[in-house]
Amino acid sequence: MIVIFDQAEESEFVGPPVDAEMIRQAEDVLRVRLPKSYVDLLAVQNGGLLKNRCFPTKFANSWADDHICVDALWGVGGDWGVDVVSPGLIAEWQYPEIGVVLGITPSAGHDTVMLDYSECGPLGEPSVAYIDEDRVPRRLANSFTEFVNGLVSCRTYGDDED
Template identity: 40%
Template structure:
């Protein structure tokens, strides 16, 4: 892929019928396609790591769909769950330029215009993942943040960049329940 040193792409994507119909663009993004959504996305350029991942598999549902978090940022206390990652294109409903692409969340649901909404969660849009360009400008390397509509659009830092986010996805959350187990353990 040109990026993602040490990243194991084998088994990363779940190519279910749903994923193929809703998220996965049929072709890798061409330079023209990369440039045109940039115009549609308010001038934000997808980071090189996103372009590299989409060149190998243009959008989809990751099989490793949990991102461990040190604090609560969604319904779970210690992780975010990901439904899908938007591909670079317009053909699928959940592509960056598709029916439920990035601008849909900004224009229709009034999510803050901080960058590009590239990933969704099981909350059906009540919380989303975004590439946050506020600190580094429209062509800089954006951070990944979680935006929670149900909490006045609270923005929580997730990862330093897209590559770190993708590389940090795991099969399922790693729970340290030792404290709860001690409290719940029967005394006797």
């Protein structure tokens, strides 16, 4: 897997080193099997700020007409693990109960990106969905791997920051 985290910046979103027990506990809390590509990524670094933060879309949204921005992906465990924050965020922000909140966007809750298990069930390979202010899931990628590989520099869209 390609390096997706910004190694130049310290981040509160980087969790402790991951082991098999942490993954098992996170999956128990979330009641899903996490994608292997996500687990493999966490073995390299357990969450953090993204190097390339934008993902192209074929739909307009509250962020832009042609892309979204995701600042960080969460790992497991620690203060910002998906197993710690996702259930509470789904309730607090009234996101659809389709899976797991993956990270934080610049709007800090008004929109988000989620692993979407609605078609595959809790043991399947989830797609990745964008949840906008209307709370309607819109597919971004057919898999976590496709999502990660589709992340691009925000400069692509004329945004000042990556």
